[in-house]
Structures are given as C-alpha cells and as structure tokens.
Amino acid sequence: MLSKSWLASVALSLSFVAAAQTPIPVTTSFSILADLVHVVGGDRVAVTPLVGPDEDAHVFEPKPADAKAILQSKLVVTNGLGFEPWMGKLVKSAGYKGASVIASTGVVPRKMDEDGHTITDPHAWQNPANVIFYVNNISKALSQLDPAGAATYQANSAAYVAELQTLDAWAKTQFTSVPVDKRKVITSHDAFGYFAAHYQLKFLAPQGMSTEGEASAKEVASLVRQIKREKIKAVFLENMSNPKLLEQLSKEAGVTPGATLYADALSAPGQPGATYLQMARHNVTALVTGLQQN
Template sequence: MRVNYFRSPHPLRLSLAAGALTCALALTSCAPTSSNVSVDGENRPVVLTTFTVLADIAANVAGNKLTVESITKVGAEIHGYEPTPGDIRRAAKADLILDNGLGLEAWFEKFVQDLDAPHAVVSDGIEIMEIAEDKYKDLPNPHAWMSPSNVQVYVENMVKAFTKLDPANGTYYQANGAAYKDKLQDVQDQLIRDLSALPTSQRALVSCEGAFSYLARDAGLSERYIWAVNAEQQATPQQITGAIDFVRRNNVPAVFCESTVSAAPMERVVEATDAVFGGTLYVDSLSEPDGPVPTYLDLIRHDAKVITEGLTGVSNGVLP
C-alpha cells in the first residue's frame, strides 16, 4: 500500500486533471507497446523514471543499452507534481518505469493504473527511517537516496529490473552496477570524512524540508527542519517558531534550504537568530548540465561541502 502524504486536490482541479488524463490515454490506446529509440542505428528500450536524480543513477547502470528519461524536468518539485497528457503519452510507450516509492510520488499510482508498462520500485529493501514529527509522524521518510549507501540498493534493484527487461545484456548491467556502486561507496566515505570534521557543538543540520534524515544518520548529525514534507503549501508560524527555538537553543551557526522550494521561511529563522544562511542544498532535482549538480554524485558532494562550510563558517551563503 502506498502512503499518500498529500492533501486532496480541489474537486475542479481533480476533474480537469482526470479529463486530461482520459484524453491522453485515449490518444495512446492504439500506440505501440514500446517506444524503442533508435540511437546509432540501434533500437534501445526506453526506461522512464519519475525524477532526474533517479534518471542519472539509472543511466549509469543502463550504459548504452537503454535510453533513460525523466518524467519531471530539472528543478521540478517532485512531491506534488501533476502529470501532463504528454507525460501519459510517454509513459504509455515506455518499456519500464522506475519510481522511488515510500510515498514520495503521491501522483504515481494514478499515473500508471491504466498503463501496461511494467514498473519497479527502486527503494525496495532499504532500511527505512520514519518521519519523527509533524502530521506525517511515523510515516516513511521517502528521501532514501540522500544516503549513497541506500543508492547501492537502488542500483541492485535497477540491475534486476534491467536484466528482466533485456536479459541478453544482463552481465553488462551487472558490471555497470558494480562499477557505479564503487563510486557510491567512495562518495559515502568522503561525505563522512568531510562532515566528521565538524565540532560536536556544530553537528546540527537545519533545513526547510526534512529531507536529510538519511544523510544526517550516516554523518552523525542531528536534524531539524521547518516542515517534514514539501507537500506543505507554506510554513506555519508554529513550524517557524520551532525552528527558531532549536537554532537558539543549540547555537546553530548556519541554516539551509533546498533548491526546489522558497527560502522565505528560512529567512525568518535567520532574521530571528544569530545563524547565517549557509547555502542552497539539492535533494529532489539535479541542476542543468552547466549547474552545480548535474549528476547524483555531484549532488552529494555539493551538499556535503555546503553543509561543512556553512557550519564551520568557511562560507556564508546568500539567501536566494
């Protein structure tokens, strides 16, 4: 059973969305079952992921045997995403769809319920952390990819799914997966080394969303956030006050916010405390190729660097 973190949409909005999806499905009812893309004269099966981070991880496993695409674009907020008719048409032709699971993509179940494309949940088998507070208390924290160790499990699930889709290249996917897992371990080790340099009094990570539980666990940081899940439309006064109290009580030197949400609530925390804004972190989306986090490995390296520099006072971030 999938967990739905999100408020029910407005009835009119839901009706319009349902109509759009119905029309899209009607348009694709006679479409071919596969959208194999021809590249360099080869027909490659298409793997569709729910967001850009998964697409990059999957591409490292797929190599040149599969075409990997993301449903959502760079910079998209994944939690409350609303699929378009174009998304449905693409999905109807995909050979495989990958989703994160753990309730992250609340829209996903309706997205695929009328499609024949097989799908795999890449977070299956990880050690789940639960959300510690707010109205989502005790529900799974879906941001499991923020631990490179967890992503090694993602890779194993992708290898299995790709091998089932394309058995002839199973050994190839296994080799790619093993090589990428080595890179993930290197980044995991570097993350822990970087953040272990923080003094005990500065080992607190305060962010807009509670997206860093797995990273904080790996690095031995305490975690505080304004809201638990980005499904919230805006921060409540109680949530902001709670973050302010935590920062004051623990003398937290710097606070952070994610690239896909407004930093305005965190600006309130900065104004009310002695903390500085330490910088922008990336979680739900990669950047454009010429941006700071064009790949998942870059994302983890970037976040570890920004957190370390922000909490040690090496770099003072600027509120966007």
C-alpha cells in the first residue's frame, strides 16, 4: 500500500512540473514587441499586446481591461523613447509591482525637429540593427525572471539575431538597384527616420512624428509642390493611419499610392506584416517597387 507521505511528495512534484510548464504572462505595449517576445520566449511565454495589430499606439486610450492585463503579468515590455506616454500612468494606476524592461535600451536615439523643437524619434525598430538590442534586452529580462529557461531564451535570441542580420544584408542589396537621388518617399507620418538613415532614403510626411498632429493646408500644399517638382511617385499609406490625408495629397499631386507600409503595428495574422521579419521584407519590397518609378 502506498504511503500518504509518498503520495504527497508525488503530488508536490507534479505541482512543480505544472508550474514550470505554465507560460509566463507578459504584457507588451504594442504588437511589434509582442512578436519579439514570442520569438525569444517561445512556449514559455503567453504574450498580450495592449495595442494590437493595425492599431495606432500614438492615439491609444487605455481601458480598465488593460490595467487588469498588466496586473496579471510577470513582465511588462515597453519600447521607451517616449513612444508610449500613456504607459507610466497605466502601470501606476494598475498597481503593478512586477518586472519591466524597456526594449530599446542601448539604442542610440535619433533626434528630429518638429515645430521648432528637438524631439526624440521613438521608431527605433525600423532599423533591424536596433532590433538586436530589443531582442537581447527581452532575453535578459526573461532569463532573470525564469532562470530555468535562460538557455532557451539565449538560444532563441541568438538565432533571431542571425535572421535580423540576414534581413539587413538583403535589404541593403535591394536598395542598390535605386540611385541615391531617386530614393524619395512620401508616407503618412514621420515613422521611418531610422530606416531612412540606415538605408540612405529620404522620407517626407504631411504629419510629424506622431499621428496625433494635424498637417496644415499650407504644409500639404508645400508637399504637393515638392512631389510635382521632384517627380516623386513613391507614395505610401500606413496600416494604422487614417488614409484620408494622404489620399487627398496623392490626388492633388497626381500620383497613385503604392502598397500599404507597416509602420507602428504589425498586420493581422495571414496578412503581409504578421511578424516583424515579414513586415520588414514587405516594406522593403514595396519601397523598392515604388522608388523605381521616381
């Protein structure tokens, strides 16, 4: 007959196994970070993005359910660089005391002028070389939270870094087909500064760094004149922006918008930008096609 103490020890062992297999709940500020956490964490994490696919983090307004998601998390991952000004207040109101990580830590911030002020550009993920920092920071945070999975996180992040380097090399090769003086693009808002600097492109946008701002009629008219003067055909809508402004600009300038670019959010599953790698390859391919028409 089995002793009660033996049965109790087996039950305790099984409870430890079950606990070890329970995915770590992680909340990220937006969809791109959710993908990176999933890549690094694999089955050991369960990820919830507050701002989902095709949604705009610039105009996001947290709901009570978002505070609840944070409170139930073991790790909160943010972009930083001023991208989520609402996040600090949300974490505080939720009473969250758990671990957190700023994914962009280590990235050299890009500065930009907007309305006569110098601000920090938060869209650092648009340069694949910067995403290496994101991935390593996420791996470190998960390893500290879950030492038993550290080897898994490190292996996953190392494999992904290799994929990012392959992506970067491929993208550079793609843009060599376009003369530097033809590398001019019109997009909805100024989200591609890191991308532009890395691949030697020039992006022009009627809106500034945030989609919250409204472009004036004077700014739109000036951009229309520039499009006509420089014969820019590469005009692109973004998946999380209101298309009306750019559609108006395209009509006045006499150009047809190209494929949708993914700027601040991934696409829904099954669409061209469902993961960071897919998003980046789609954007590069679409941009090269558009630039070749300039």
